[in-house]
Amino acid sequence: MRRRSALVLVLTAALTQSSCLMMVPGLLAGRTMGGGGMGMMGMMGGMGNGMNHSQTAPAPYDKMLNPVPHSAAAVAQGAQIFQAQCATCHGPKGLGDGLAGLRLSPRPANLSQVVKSAHAKDGHLMWVISEGGRMPGSAMPPFKASIGEEDRWRLIHYLRTL
Numbered sequence: 400m401r402r403r404s405a406l407v408l409v410l411t412a413a414l415t416q417s418s419c420l421m422m423v424p425g426l427l428a429g430r431t432m433g434g435g436g437m438g439m440m441g442m443m444g445g446m447g448n449g450m451n452h453s454q455t456a457p458a459p460y461d462k463m464l465n466p467v468p469h470s471a472a473a474v475a476q477g478a479q480i481f482q483a484q485c486a487t488c489h490g491p492k493g494l495g496d497g498l499a500g501l502r503l504s505p506r507p508a509n510l511s512q513v514v515k516s517a518h519a520k521d522g523h524l525m526w527v528i529s530e531g532g533r534m535p536g537s538a539m540p541p542f543k544a545s546i547g548e549e550d551r552w553r554l555i556h557y558l559r560t561l
């Protein structure tokens with residue numbers, strides 16, 4: 400009897416401790432990432448990205464830099480393509496809330512958040528847009544056959560304004 404309750408005590412202590420330990424990074428992440436009031440959304444975005452981006456862009460994408468000069472015209476053209484080809488899933492402002500995306504799993508990325516994260520290098524964005532999504536079951540289609548290369552770069556200029 401005595402032994403059992405001692406064991407229960409030890410177990411409870413271990414559990415409480417480990418859940419405390421798990422809470423700490425979560426809280427810290429929430430605090431650092433949620434500075435602008437993103438709170439839980441910020442944390443979820445962070446977690447999603449971690450899963451999503453264990454894979455990095457393969458050659459030749461990994462070394463690519465946007466060769467199309469930044470200009471208002473390039474951004475405007477990118478915006479047009481975005482509204483025609485991407486907004487159905489990613490939403491008119493790229494928040495991941497397009498009508499066609501609401502029932503998808505995984506959900507379309509919040510591109511406004513993605514472009515502000517460290518992994519969103521030119522080559523990474525070009526890779527996903529050209530070759531399609533990388534998450535298992537992703538509905539993100541490849542666009543290299545339907546959108547010309549320069550237009551994909553214009554699209555990336557636009558994404559960076561989101």
Ligand code: HEC
Binds near residue numbers: 508
């Ligand atoms: C049929 C719906 C659909 C369409 C259309 C679509 N996407 Fe996506 N997209 C997704 C989904 C779902 C994901 C998240 C899963 C993944 O990354 O594989 C995603 C992910 C992405 C990512 C990766 C974000 C990251 O964290 O790396 C980028 C960039 C992106 N989309 C850009 C675009 C652009 C630009 C277009 C238009 C040319 C577009 N998508 C059209 C569904 C779509």
